[in-house]
Amino acid sequence: MPEIHLWGALRPAAGGASSVEIEAADIREMFRKLGEQYPGMEPHIARGIAVSINGKIFRDSWDEKFPAGAEIYLLPRIQGG
Amino acid sequence: MSMDTSFTNQKFKSVGTRPLRPDGIDKVTGRAKYGADANAPGQLIGRILRSPHPHARIRKIDASKAEKLPGVKAVVTAADMPDLTDGDKSMFDVLENCMARTTAFYDGHAVAAVAAIDAKTAREALKLIKIDYEILPHVTDVDEAMKPSAPVLHSKMFTEGVEPKPNKASNIAKRTEFGHGDVGAGFQEAEVVVSRSFKTEQTHQGYIEPHACLASVGPDGHGELWVCTQGHFVYRNQCAQLLGMDVSKLRVTASEIGGGFGGKTHVWCEPVALALSRKANRPVKLVMTREEVFRASGPTNATSIDVKIGARKDGTIVAAEATLRYSGGPYLGAWAELGAMTSFACYDLANVKTVGYEVVVNRPKTAAYRAPSAPMAAFAVESVVDELAHKLGMDPVEFRLKNAAREGTKSSYGPVYGPIGIGPTLEAAKNHPHMQAPLGKNQGRGMACGFWFNFGGQTCTDINIGIDGTVTVTVGTIDVGGSRASLTLIAAEELGVPYEQVKVVIGDTGTIGHNDMTDGSRGTFSSGMATVFAARNAIKILRERASKTWDIPLDDVVWEDGQAKAIGESHGNLAPMSLKEIAAAAGNTGGPIAGHNEIVADGAGVSFATHICDVEVDPETGKTNILRYTVIQDAGKAVHPTYVEGQYQGGAAQGIGWALNEEYIYGKDGRLQNAGFLDYRIPVCSDLPFIDTVILEIPNPNHPYGVRGVGETSIVPPLAAVGNAVSNAAGVRMTHVPMSPPRILKAIDGARTN
Numbered sequence: 001m002p003e004i005h006l007w008g009a010l011r012p013a014a015g016g017a018s019s020v021e022i023e024a025a026d027i028r029e030m031f032r033k034l035g036e037q038y039p040g041m042e043p044h045i046a047r048g049i050a051v052s053i054n055g056k057i058f059r060d061s062w063d064e065k066f067p068a069g070a071e072i073y074l075l076p077r078i079q080g081g
Numbered sequence: 082m083s084m085d086t087s088f089t090n091q092k093f094k095s096v097g098t099r100p101l102r103p104d105g106i107d108k109v110t111g112r113a114k115y116g117a118d119a120n121a122p123g124q125l126i127g128r129i130l131r132s133p134h135p136h137a138r139i140r141k142i143d144a145s146k147a148e149k150l151p152g153v154k155a156v157v158t159a160a161d162m163p164d165l166t167d168g169d170k171s172m173f174d175v176l177e178n179c180m181a182r183t184t185a186f187y188d189g190h191a192v193a194a195v196a197a198i199d200a201k202t203a204r205e206a207l208k209l210i211k212i213d214y215e216i217l218p219h220v221t222d223v224d225e226a227m228k229p230s231a232p233v234l235h236s237k238m239f240t241e242g243v244e245p246k247p248n249k250a251s252n253i254a255k256r257t258e259f260g261h262g263d264v265g266a267g268f269q270e271a272e273v274v275v276s277r278s279f280k281t282e283q284t285h286q287g288y289i290e291p292h293a294c295l296a297s298v299g300p301d302g303h304g305e306l307w308v309c310t311q312g313h314f315v316y317r318n319q320c321a322q323l324l325g326m327d328v329s330k331l332r333v334t335a336s337e338i339g340g341g342f343g344g345k346t347h348v349w350c351e352p353v354a355l356a357l358s359r360k361a362n363r364p365v366k367l368v369m370t371r372e373e374v375f376r377a378s379g380p381t382n383a384t385s386i387d388v389k390i391g392a393r394k395d396g397t398i399v400a401a402e403a404t405l406r407y408s409g410g411p412y413l414g415a416w417a418e419l420g421a422m423t424s425f426a427c428y429d430l431a432n433v434k435t436v437g438y439e440v441v442v443n444r445p446k447t448a449a450y451r452a453p454s455a456p457m458a459a460f461a462v463e464s465v466v467d468e469l470a471h472k473l474g475m476d477p478v479e480f481r482l483k484n485a486a487r488e489g490t491k492s493s494y495g496p497v498y499g500p501i502g503i504g505p506t507l508e509a510a511k512n513h514p515h516m517q518a519p520l521g522k523n524q525g526r527g528m529a530c531g532f533w534f535n536f537g538g539q540t541c542t543d544i545n546i547g548i549d550g551t552v553t554v555t556v557g558t559i560d561v562g563g564s565r566a567s568l569t570l571i572a573a574e575e576l577g578v579p580y581e582q583v584k585v586v587i588g589d590t591g592t593i594g595h596n597d598m599t600d601g602s603r604g605t606f607s608s609g610m611a612t613v614f615a616a617r618n619a620i621k622i623l624r625e626r627a628s629k630t631w632d633i634p635l636d637d638v639v640w641e642d643g644q645a646k647a648i649g650e651s652h653g654n655l656a657p658m659s660l661k662e663i664a665a666a667a668g669n670t671g672g673p674i675a676g677h678n679e680i681v682a683d684g685a686g687v688s689f690a691t692h693i694c695d696v697e698v699d700p701e702t703g704k705t706n707i708l709r710y711t712v713i714q715d716a717g718k719a720v721h722p723t724y725v726e727g728q729y730q731g732g733a734a735q736g737i738g739w740a741l742n743e744e745y746i747y748g749k750d751g752r753l754q755n756a757g758f759l760d761y762r763i764p765v766c767s768d769l770p771f772i773d774t775v776i777l778e779i780p781n782p783n784h785p786y787g788v789r790g791v792g793e794t795s796i797v798p799p800l801a802a803v804g805n806a807v808s809n810a811a812g813v814r815m816t817h818v819p820m821s822p823p824r825i826l827k828a829i830d831g832a833r834t835n
Contacts, residue, residue, distance in 0.1 A: 005495055008258025008436070009418065012244035047171065052496035056783060058683040059536055073495040076257075076418045078534050080601025081286075081343025081449035081793055 002066050004030060005073045010049075013040030027051050028062040030072075048077030084614050086684060088780045088787045095574040096786060099723045102566045103585065104337070113337045116293025116309030117368045124295065125154050125196040127357050127367035128203035129350065130210050131377060132185030132192050135443040135751025136219035136232065139183055139212060142193060146209040152202035155361035156210070158193045162356050165325050174412040176323050178446045179352050185214070186234060186411035187443050188752045189376025191350075196357040196365045219443040219751040223408040224385050226252040226442045234411055234441045241413075252441045254413040259421050259494045260402075260434035267400025267432030271391025275469045279461040281800065281818040283383040283408070283745035286450050287735070287763045290339025291374045296354035297364040302326060304358070306333045308351055311341040311559050312598020316348055317590045323352045324359070331355075334589040335559050342561075342735070343449030344379050346600050375756035379448025380745060382407040382416045386461040388424075396475050398484045400432040401425050401493075405458060409439055410446040419454035423797075424462050425493035426532035427503050427689065429486045433493045443751055449600060452533040452793035456736060456800050460818055463529035463801030468814060477528055477805075478511045481691075485530075498687070502715030502779040503530060506691035509775055515693045515711045524697045524708065527805025531690045531797025535606065535790030537682030538597035542611035543588070544572065544619045546674040550661030552576060554615075555588040556608045557596030562731070562792055563724030564604035570720055571609050571786070575616035577643035578660060594679055602790020605720055606781075607682030613785050619676025626670040627658045684783030685790055690714035692733065692798040698810040700829060703822030705741055705807055711773040717781040717789030729795045730772040736799025738764040744819050 001021045006014055014020050020038070024030035031049070035042045050059045052073040058064050059077055066072060107113035144156040159182040166172040181190045193210050197203035218232035225231055231252055239247045242256040268274065290309055298304035304326060310316045313335040321328045338345065354367040369378065385406040392398045403424045407417035417437030424435050470480035485503045492498055510516060510528060520526060543555040554572045558564060565585040572583045597603070624638040627645030631638070637649050644657035667674050695709040712729040719725040742762045746754045755761045780787025800818055807825065808814045813832040817824050 007495065009242040009255060011258075012242060012246075016244060055496045055499045056684050057496070057534065057536070060538060060681045061683045064683075071497055075495065076415050076422070078419065078422075078536055078601065079346075079415060079449050079453055080534075080536060080603070081341075081346070081451040081453050 002070065002072055007075055010041060010044055010074060013038050013044070024066065026063060026065045027058060031062065050075045050077045086610060086783055086785060088782045089785055091786065093574060095570045095580060096720050097722065098570065099721060100566070100580045102563060103569060104560065104565055115290055115339055116336045118336065119295040119307040120366065121295060121297060121364035124364040124366050125198060125361055126200045126203050127194060127196045127354050127365045128200065128207055129191045129353060129373070130193040130207045131373070132181065132190040133188065133752070134185055134214055134216055135188045135221065136217040137185045137214040138217060139181060139185060139192060140215055141213040143211040144193060147195060147206040150202065150206050150209060152198040153195060153206045154198070154363060155196040155357050156193060157353065157356045157360055161360060162323065162352065165322060172319070172322060175319060175347055178412070179348065187445050189373065189445060191353065191377065194353045194357055196361045220252070221442050221444055221747045221751055223383050223406050223440050223442060226408065226440050227406065227438065234443065238441065253438050254409065254441055255439040257418045257421055257437045258435065261491060262432030264400045264402050264432045264434045268391045270393065270399040272394045273469060273472050274389065274391040275465050275472060276389040277465055277814070277816055279386045279388070279464065279816045281384045281457040281460060283380050283444065284739050284743040285375060285380040285761065286340065286342035286344040288340025288342060288344055291369045291371060292345065292349050292378060293368040294351050294354050295364060295366045296351065296358045298355055298359040300362060302330055304331045304355060306331065306351060306355065307336060308333060309336045309338050309345065311338065311345040311561060311600055313559065314557060314590055314595045315598045316351060319348045320352050320355055324355055332589060332591045335587055338559055338561055342451045343453060343600060346449055346598050349378055371758065372756040375761065376753050377445055379446055381450035381453065382409060382447050384420070384457040386457065388461045388465045390465050390469055392469055392473060394473065396473055396480050396483045398428060398430060401430050402434045403462065404436045406438045406440055407454060408442045408444060408447070410444050411441050412446050414439055414447060416447060416454045420458040422494040423455040423532050424458040427486060427530045428484045428493070429490040430493055435493065451732060451735065451796040455531065455533055455797045456739065459529060459531050459797045460800035460804055463798065464804050464814065467527070467805045478507055478516070481530060482507045499782060500779055501687060501689060502777055503689040505777050505779060506689055506713045506715060509713045509777060510691045510693055513693065513711060513713070513775065515709060515773070518709065520695065523700060523810055524695060525806045525808070525810025526693065526695050527802045527809055528691060528693045529798040529801035529805060531794055533602070533688050533794040533797055535603065535685040535688055536601040537603050537607040537685045538601070539595055540607040540611045540682050541594035541596055541679040542608060542615045543593055544615045544676040546619065546660065546664045548664055548667065550659065550664040552578065552583040554583060554585040554612060555593050556585060557588055557593045558604045558608045559587060559599040561599050561604065562728055563721060564608060566724055567605040567720040568608055568612050571612045572616050575613055576620065576660065577641065602792040603685065606685050606784060606788050606790050609720065609786065609788055610682045610784060611678045611680050614678035614680065615676040618678060619674060622674050622676065623660065623663050626663050626667065626674065629670050630658065630666065631655055686717055686781030686783060688715055688789050688791070688794040690794045690798055692802040694802040694806040696803065696806040696810050698807055698825060703825035705820065705825065707737055707770055709770055711775065712795055713775040713777065714791065714794055715777045715779045715789065716791045717784065718778055718787040719776045720786070720788060722776060725776055725791050726774040728791045729774045732793070732795025733772050733799050734764055734769055736796045737769065737803060740800045740803035740818055740820060742819050742821060744821070
């Protein structure tokens with residue numbers, strides 16, 4: 001089951017945990033289940049969350065699959081100038 | 082046709098060359114059309130009335146006299162711009178920033194607007210609008226705003242990111258945290274520790290062109306907007322949402338842009354112009370003055386940052402932590418969050434922790450500024466890193482090299498790095514002649530590193546082959562720094578045609594699919610990727626047309642050097658068919674030839690830079706002269722090296738201005754005191770030496786050409802590089818940006834006294 005690492009601002013929505021396990025094959029499924037299991041995360045998901053899979057950051061592509069054993073980090077949706 | 086975005090180590094003929102810029106003649110002859118250059122029959126002039134108070138409740142607006150003034154065709158207030166944001170808090174903030182509703186939150190906040198037959202009448206009308214304000218206490222300083230005694234801007238703002246949720250409102254909008262390991266245990270191991278507090282003042286991007294637009298909305302609900310923007314599709318979506326229009330019925334055309342740097346990434350005056358036009362049923366031209374740009378567009382944050390780093394005597398950093406407080410104007414942003422992510426991104430750290438606080442104050446709504454939030458964090462961290470190197474008796478480059486992140490390092494913001502360029506930039510700095518050049522009296526050298534993420538996003542590109550074989554590439558990303566040249570090179574590379582045979586245009590919102598704005602250093606990265614794939618789609622059609630003409634299988638036709646070639650012994654007598662020949666016959670082989678691609682260009686590679694700076698500080702006046710400056714940065718692949726160098730130089734120039742001069746100065750009355758380029762001084766040519774550049778190319782594995790963004794990283798190190806140089810020259814650690822002459826003199830005097 002993929003371990004999803006959370007940055008600090010998300011942790012209160014997960015009871016203070018720095019990571020949660022979510023049975024998900026891709027980013028879309030992960031966000032859906034995160035919202036279901038941790039409703040406090042829904043505003044953050046609506047505002048935009050980026051996902052790092054093995055160091056490659058995805059801001060928009062919710063189709064991206066999780067390879068087995070992938071390192072997955074949720075990150076703020078980065079803004080730029 | 083493969084749309085694999087992986088780096089392929091392709092050999093180039095066009096990419097990497099330095100042809101003349103396609104927009105050059107228009108810009109130097111004045112033919113290029115900017116935001117204020119458009120006019121329409123019957124147009125009115127729009128002007129905005131702004132709050133003179135930093136914080137005030139709006140009890141009543143009486144516009145009756147203004148409405149009766151001859152020549153006035155419309156007056157709008159918040160009542161004409163109802164809340165249609167449907168619970169979208171960030172868009173509501175944008176709406177409220179465009180036009181104050183019940184409260185003016187900063188000096189310059191828009192409270193009403195007028196459209197009149199000329200500017201004189203519009204200005205006169207503004208004076209006739211009477212606002213009944215209840216003046217409220219204000220706070221403009223980030224540290225003051227965090228105090229329990231500070232006036233609270235929003236009665237329903239309870240700090241996000243803390244558990245349990247606070248039950249008392251405050252100006253601390255959000256707390257965030259990053260890091261790994263055990264910082265406490267790490268500091269126990271430390272043999273040398275440096276801990277300091279820093280402040281950086283608010284600065285403006287300083288784009289030369291003010292916000293400007295020409296808006297026209299008819300009674301049928303259809304509208305057009307000509308506007309200076311970094312993202313016309315984003316402006317269309319935002320304006321349509323805020324005004325209740327159908328997105329498809331608002332056509333937005335982007336003008337040339339006289340600088341944006343993040344400041345033109347969301348709407349400011351444009352919805353107001355559209356609202357005026359809709360009410361007046363006439364086109365409305367609205368151009369912000371320079372004073373308005375300073376008071377009421379989106380500067381960057383002021384910050385207050387504490388940094389503590391500990392190392393063993395062998396130079397290994399064992400623990401690092403930072404607390405970062407960023408002012409966001411009156412609204413929640415993600416600025417401290419970005420600062421917290423980027424602070425220690427250059428280093429390989431076992432124990433690291435960063436905490437960010439987003440703070441609201443009575444200043445303008447902040448916007449992104451080139452690698453937003455990273456320069457301030459780098460100033461604080463790289464100053465402490467430098468001081469730690471001195472205390473350890475180590476060369477500052479060697480100290481950084483020893484602790485630099487590398488492929489496989491767990492970054493301070495979480496993920497493990499792929500191939501990255503911080504080590505190579507430091508090696509290049511170590512070996513650069515600049516590092517060995519002699520220094521004179523009152524002179525000092527500083528160096529610093531910087532990191533930025535870069536990103537891609539939604540992108541859409543069309544390629545159309547003309548009947549004469551020339552090529553039009555239509556993109557939807559605004560050209561803020563040379564992307565038309567780089568995209569021309571990419572199309573020429575793929576199609577195998579000369580640079581001069583390709584023209585890149587920025588399509589309006591009615592001609593091409595949605596494109597995110599040009600920010601995050603994404604223009605050449607993402608539109609370049611879409612152009613590669615669009616060209617390859619066009620090539621597939623070109624091959625099909627040749628195979629049809631020759632009546633041979635498609636698999637027997639290849640595309641080489643801008644020609645279709647038949648392969649195989651049985652086709653040996655077929656001469657290659659040029660693009661021009663295929664294009665001329667298109668009408669009889671299936672019609673127009675085009676290639677299209679839409680993509681979400683994720684996977685932009687992170688970018689690192691190292692800067693070296695020499696300064697001379699006059700100990701009598703505190704004035705600093707920049708003597709020499711070198712930028713070393715990883716570009717992944719420099720598509721047009723001259724433009725890449727220009728980006729490096731531009732970022733360094735802006736950073737030098739930020740480091741030495743630029744500053745929003747507020748009086749005790751909460752009003753901005755230097756809203757003009759005479760009192761807010763950006764560097765001019767005579768302030769700067771030639772900025773030397775070194776381009777490194779460590780390919781991004783997630784782009785076919787290896788391209789990384791290059792536009793932003795170059796502004797990250799300068800505050801710290803200049804700070805370290807000034808500190809070395811003056812003999813005292815500088816902790817407050819800008820390092821203006823009075824601050825340097827104060828620091829020198831303080832050091833003498835101590």
